[in-house]
Structures are given as C-alpha cells and as structure tokens.
Amino acid sequence: MTVNVMTPKEITKKVFNKEELFILDVRNESDFNDWKIEGENFEYLNVPYFELLDGVEEIMEKIPTDKEVLVVCAKEGSSVMVAEMLSEAGLSVSYLQTGMKAWSEHLEPVKVGDLNNGGEIYQFVRIGKGCLSYMVVSNGEAALIDATRMTDIYLDFAESISAKITHVFDTHLHADHISGGRTIASKTGATYWLPPKDATEVTFDYQPLEDSNEVTIGNSIINIYALYSPGHTIGSTSFVVDEKFLLSGDILFIDSIGRPDLAGMAEDWVGDLRETLYKRYRKLSEELIVLPAHFMMIDELNDDGSVSEKLGTLFAKNHGLNIDDENEFRKVVTENLPPQPNAYQEIRETNMGKINPDMEQQREMEIGPNRCAVR
Amino acid sequence: MNNITANMILDAKGLACPMPIVKTKKAMNNLEAGQVLEIEATDKGSKADMKAWAESSGHQYLGTIEEGEVLKHYLRKSSNDEAIETKHPNLIHNEELEKKLDSNEMIVVIDVREAAEYAFNHIPNAVSIPLAELEDKLNGLNKEDEIFVVCRTGNRSDLAAQKLTEKGFTNVFNVVPGMSQWTGKTKGINK
Numbered sequence: 001m002t003v004n005v006m007t008p009k010e011i012t013k014k015v016f017n018k019e020e021l022f023i024l025d026v027r028n029e030s031d032f033n034d035w036k037i038e039g040e041n042f043e044y045l046n047v048p049y050f051e052l053l054d055g056v057e058e059i060m061e062k063i064p065t066d067k068e069v070l071v072v073c074a075k076e077g078s079s080v081m082v083a084e085m086l087s088e089a090g091l092s093v094s095y096l097q098t099g100m101k102a103w104s105e106h107l108e109p110v111k112v113g114d115l116n117n118g119g120e121i122y123q124f125v126r127i128g129k130g131c132l133s134y135m136v137v138s139n140g141e142a143a144l145i146d147a148t149r150m151t152d153i154y155l156d157f158a159e160s161i162s163a164k165i166t167h168v169f170d171t172h173l174h175a176d177h178i179s180g181g182r183t184i185a186s187k188t189g190a191t192y193w194l195p196p197k198d199a200t201e202v203t204f205d206y207q208p209l210e211d212s213n214e215v216t217i218g219n220s221i222i223n224i225y226a227l228y229s230p231g232h233t234i235g236s237t238s239f240v241v242d243e244k245f246l247l248s249g250d251i252l253f254i255d256s257i258g259r260p261d262l263a264g265m266a267e268d269w270v271g272d273l274r275e276t277l278y279k280r281y282r283k284l285s286e287e288l289i290v291l292p293a294h295f296m297m298i299d300e301l302n303d304d305g306s307v308s309e310k311l312g313t314l315f316a317k318n319h320g321l322n323i324d325d326e327n328e329f330r331k332v333v334t335e336n337l338p339p340q341p342n343a344y345q346e347i348r349e350t351n352m353g354k355i356n357p358d359m360e361q362q363r364e365m366e367i368g369p370n371r372c373a374v375r
Numbered sequence: 376m377n378n379i380t381a382n383m384i385l386d387a388k389g390l391a392c393p394m395p396i397v398k399t400k401k402a403m404n405n406l407e408a409g410q411v412l413e414i415e416a417t418d419k420g421s422k423a424d425m426k427a428w429a430e431s432s433g434h435q436y437l438g439t440i441e442e443g444e445v446l447k448h449y450l451r452k453s454s455n456d457e458a459i460e461t462k463h464p465n466l467i468h469n470e471e472l473e474k475k476l477d478s479n480e481m482i483v484v485i486d487v488r489e490a491a492e493y494a495f496n497h498i499p500n501a502v503s504i505p506l507a508e509l510e511d512k513l514n515g516l517n518k519e520d521e522i523f524v525v526c527r528t529g530n531r532s533d534l535a536a537q538k539l540t541e542k543g544f545t546n547v548f549n550v551v552p553g554m555s556q557w558t559g560k561t562k563g564i565n566k
Contacts (some may be wrong), residue, residue: 028423028424028427028428030423031423048424048428048430048431049392049393049396050393050396050400050424050427050431050432051431053393053396053400053429073392074392075391075392075420075422077391077392077393077394078392083392236494293473327522347474364419374463
C-alpha cells in the first residue's frame with residue numbers, strides 16, 4: 001500500500017472542519033503527554049518508534065482500517081519509517097511532513113471581520129501552539145499585531161493582498177514564543193511599537209506604545225487605540241481597532257485569563273490584572289469582539305477556525321471574569337498554575353534582543369504548548 | 376572528570392532520528408551484559424529518546440554529557456543484577472551507611488560499578504574500583520579498614536565483598552540495596 005504525505009495545512013483543515021483522523025504518534029510518551037496535535041474528532045495511539053523497530057505486528061489490531069491514519073513524530077524521520085512498515089503490512093497511511101516541528105510553525109490566516117470604511121482584519125492561527133497574531137488591512141496599508149517568528153508568512157500574505165506593512169505592534173514582551181515584530185519592521189521599514197514598561201531591558205530602538213496612542217492605517221480612518229492593561233506583564237497593552245475589535249493580548253482569552261507570573265512578579269501584578277479585567281475592561285462596550293493572543297484548547301475555535309467572542313459574552317461566561325471575591329481571585333491566578341512555558345526565560349531574553357539564538361535553537365525553545373493562561 | 380571509559384563507542388553524529396536509536400539497538404547486541412556503550416550523537420532529541428528507550432528495553436541509562444554540538448550518551452547493557460541472593464554475611468543497609476557517613480566516621484566506601492556508572496552518580500568520597508579491576512587493586516587497600524562495598528543493586532558488591540574476605544580483609548560489608556535506592560548525598564557529572 002502507499003505511504004502518503006500530509007501537510008500541516010491539510011491537518012489544519014481537518015481540525016477546522018472537525019473531521020475524523022486517527023493519529024499514531026511515535027514520539028516518546030513524555031513528549032506526547034506534553035503536547036500533541038489536537039482535533040475534536042481525532043483519535044490517538046502513542047507508541048514510541050523505538051518500540052517498533054522489530055516490527056509493527058503488535059499494534060496492527062489497534063489501528064482502524066476505516067479511518068484515515070496519520071503517523072506523527074518530532075521531525076519526520078521516525079514517522080516515515082513506521083509509515084513504511086505499516087504500509088508493508090498492508091495499511092494505507094500518511095505521515096506528517098516535517099513532523100511536529102512543522103506543526104508548531106504552521107500559521108493559518110482566517111478573516112475575522114470587515115472594517116467600517118473598507119478593509120479587513122485577519123487572524124493568523126498558529127494552530128499547533130495556540131498563538132494568535134493579527135493583520136489589520138486598510139487601503140493598501142497593513143498593521144501587524146503580535147507577529148510570530150515565521151515572518152515570511154506575513155510578508156507574503158501582505159504582498160498577496162497588495163498591502164504595505166506600516167506598523168508592527170507587540171501587545172507585551174512575550175514569554176512563550178519568539179516575536180517576529182522587530183524582523184518584520186526592519187524588513188519593511190515599518191514602525192515597531194512596544195510598551196515601554198515591558199521594554200526597560202531591550203537592546204534595540206522602538207516606538208513607545210502608551211495609553212491612548214492612536215495609529216491610523218490606510219487613508220480611511222481605521223483607528224488602533226491603545227489601552228494600557230497591565231497584569232500578564234506590567235506593560236501589557238490592549239488595542240481597540242475600529243471601535244469594533246478588542247485585541248486583548250495575553251490578558252483575556254476566550255475560556256481563561258492571563259497568568260501574572262511569567263516575569264516572576266505574580267504577587268505584584270495580580271492586583272493590576274484584576275484592575276484591568278474587572279474595571280478597565282468593564283468600561284468598554286460589551287459589543288466589542290475580543291481577539292486574544294492565544295487559545296488554550298481546540299474547542300475555543302469557532303466553526304471557521306477563528307478564535308473570537310463578544311466581550312459581553314465573556315463577561316457572562318468566562319470563569320476568570322466572574323470571581324467576585326478578590327482573595328479568591330488572587331488564589332486562582334497565583335496558586336496551582338500550570339507549568340511555565342518551555343524555555344520562557346530564554347524566550348524573554350531573545351525578545352529583548354539580549355541573546356540571538358539561531359533558527360534551530362529558536363525552534364527548540366518554542367517546543368510545546370504555550371501555557372500563558374489560567375482557568 | 377570526563378574520562379569515562381566505555382566498552383564500545385558508537386558514532387551516530389550527523390544522524391537524524393530514528394537512526395541513533397536504530398544503531399544503538401544493533402550495537403547493544405554486540406555487547407556483553409553489564410558492559411557500557413557510549414553513543415556520540417548530534418540529534419538533540421536523542422537524549423530523551425535514549426532515556427525512554429533504555430527504560431522500555433531494560434537497559435540502564437547512565438547519563439549524557441554535552442560537549443559543544445555533540446551529545447555523549449552512556450548506556451549499560453541490561454544484566455542480571457537484580458533478584459539474586461547475596462552470599463556475603465555482613466550486610467549494611469543504605470540508611471545505616473548514610474548515618475555513618477554523616478557522622479564523619481573514617482570509613483572506606485568502594486564503588487564496584489563500571490566507571491561510567493560511578494561518573495554520573497556516586498557517594499561523595501567513594502572510591503571507584505570496577506568489579507573486574509578489584510583483584511589488581513587489592514594492594515592499595517588496607518586489610519584492617521572498615522570497608523563498605525556498594526554497587527547498583529547489591530549483587531556485584533556481594534561478589535566483591537566475598538573476594539575481599541577471601542583475600543584476608545576482615546571488616547568488609549556489602550551495602551544493600553545499593554545505589555539504585557540511594558537517597559543520601561551524591562556527586563557526579565551534571566550535578
């Protein structure tokens with residue numbers, strides 16, 4: 001039987017469409033338990049490749065013959081080996097092209113809305129890692145928010161819609177992924193904005209992003225209005241785009257809220273986080289559509305693959321916005337936190353420009369889920 | 376400190392997963408039980424996989440040393456260390472030895488595991504004399520000293536203790552269950 005290749009883009013489509021897929025993950029158990037390809041109707045079997053070196057007979061009966069089967073490993077090599085063995089044993093299977101490495105780096109652009117005076121806003125879903133970045137486009141100009149290090153994807157996308165990137169923002173100094181903001185700004189000549197309170201240690205020039213800053217994109221009046229919203233980091237800033245969208249960074253997610261501990265300041269910042277979520281955000285229109293910088297679980301995806309929800313709905317449903325007691329809130333966001341993201345200190349230093357790891361090292365640093373939220 | 380001796384060295388540099396493990400598995404077939412294999416690899420993922428593979432296949436993962444781009448993994452081929460009754464009459468439990476060490480008694484601890492096992496994890500001040508080399512090194516030991524012999528599970532140390540008693544050492548103890556269960560202080564590479 002044949003061995004087929006499946007690309008991250010094809011799998012992303014299956015996630016969005018809630019299709020069925022049987023995934024044989026041949027990485028070692030701890031890697032699988034830490035992080036895997038998530039899909040609502042995906043089934044899994046984890047058997048490390050090194051237990052299959054003598055043959056696949058023992059797992060044959062566990063692999064369905066009436067479903068599409070995908071073999072997954074870290075970088076492709078082992079999944080090709082196992083896929084070939086399964087194929088020789090009579091199964092028709094695929095392997096994931098370039099493995100979890102590629103899955104972690106895949107970005108899927110999804111249009112999330114139209115702007116009032118013409119123009120669109122796109123969400124780039126980093127499906128494997130749960131990171132979300134944004135491109136606001138109007139009249140041939142574009143702004144990028146929280147771009148990942150896969151910079152070519154944004155540059156190519158902007159070119160494909162004939163837009164010039166003029167402004168690049170990071171809502172805060174990221175601890176879970178390496179920002180592509182600085183690279184894109186230098187390649188395009190765009191202005192790179194960063195909240196100054198998060199940038200006290202950076203080694204490069206930037207435009208300080210402060211409360212009430214307004215940036216206009218395109219000829220029509222598309223406002224990007226900065227809203228100082230500390231808590232996840234001390235500089236964290238949200239944006240209101242076109243009086244319609246609230247880009248909440250790592251402060252507020254769909255089914256969770258930001259964690260205040262990744263810069264070692266949980267105790268100090270928990271008050272800021274509460275102030276932001278329970279006072280500053282309360283003053284905003286409940287009609288705003290929240291566009292966060294992350295999702296945690298695959299069921300936060302809308303039917304079209306986008307991640308967004310009305311602020312009013314989140315006030316009603318998001319547990320993190322409904323903890324009346326301040327001490328209880330303090331407990332929730334400072335105790336029993338999930339493990340910190342892989343290499344988060346090194347990632348912060350990279351985003352400050354203090355260290356310059358090569359591409360391979362950057363990949364290693366970003367391995368695993370993002371873990372920026374508390375539920 | 377990095378003069379770890381291995382019975383065989385496998386060059387897996389430049390090879391991508393799954394080849395380092397495929398080659399290691401083959402190389403293991405050519406080793407005798409209890410011997411140590413050093414695998415030189417450049418695939419970063421090989422560390423976690425070596426460890427997990429060793430656990431699932433019954434071999435002993437000793438540790439990894441990183442030298443620039445090269446990862447040197449040390450594995451010891453599975454042997455019948457476990458579940459054999461010890462024969463030497465003098466036994467001392469890990470905890471008792473730990474107490475003696477804590478009270479700074481002048482005692483001699485001999486670690487008879489392979490040098491590579493010792494290198495990654497051993498009791499501070501323990502002397503490394505692999506079982507196979509014991510006979511040649513008897514001259515350096517004092518027959519009246521209180522000597523505590525330790526290995527991973529109490530099996531090799533039992534053989535060593537018998538050997539010492541046979542050669543006229545009068546105050547020899549076998550430490551059980553040995554380093555596999557040792558909770559006291561240790562030293563070693565990467566520590």
